[in-house]
Amino acid sequence: MHSEGTAQLPPVAPGIFTTGQEGEGSSLLGGACPACDRDFFPRPSRCPLCLGAIDEKNLGSTGKLYTFTVVRVKPSWGLPCPYGVGYVDLDGSGLRVLGLLDPESLDRLEIGLPLRLAVGEMGVDLRGNPCLRPFFQPAEEGAHE
Numbered sequence: 001m002h003s004e005g006t007a008q009l010p011p012v013a014p015g016i017f018t019t020g021q022e023g024e025g026s027s028l029l030g031g032a033c034p035a036c037d038r039d040f041f042p043r044p045s046r047c048p049l050c051l052g053a054i055d056e057k058n059l060g061s062t063g064k065l066y067t068f069t070v071v072r073v074k075p076s077w078g079l080p081c082p083y084g085v086g087y088v089d090l091d092g093s094g095l096r097v098l099g100l101l102d103p104e105s106l107d108r109l110e111i112g113l114p115l116r117l118a119v120g121e122m123g124v125d126l127r128g129n130p131c132l133r134p135f136f137q138p139a140e141e142g143a144h145e
């Protein structure tokens with residue numbers, strides 16, 4: 001399904017998220033070491049613990065906001081101003097990842113807020129072209145899209 005214009009845009013980086021269909025079902029892609037039973041994000045080329053091979057692992061799309069900040073200085077990469085960034089404790093893997101937060105929801109952010117991953121056009125890539133970025137939004141908003 002490529003009916004949406006943003007679906008044609010490239011990801012900001014390859015292999016870090018899936019877009020699902022029509023913006024639903026987006027999830028983070030990381031890595032897992034079967035020998036160490038540990039998950040990683042982003043996916044390393046080798047396990048930093050045992051140097052073994054890393055499998056791709058879908059890390060899901062939900063978590064809780066551990067902490068956050070709102071950045072009000074002029075951002076890089078064409079990000080909206082202001083924009084939010086926070087640490088999110090992912091459900092399942094227990095990984096704590098640094099991620100962008102939905103610029104439309106900055107006034108609703110609070111520690112412990114349930115979040116869901118979304119993917120949309122935000123900013124530009126290294127070459128200055130519009131691109132898709134993953135970001136977290138309040139979980140109940142994702143259900144309405």
Ligand SMILES: [Zn+2]
Nearest residue numbers: 033036047050
């Ligand atoms: Zn390992």
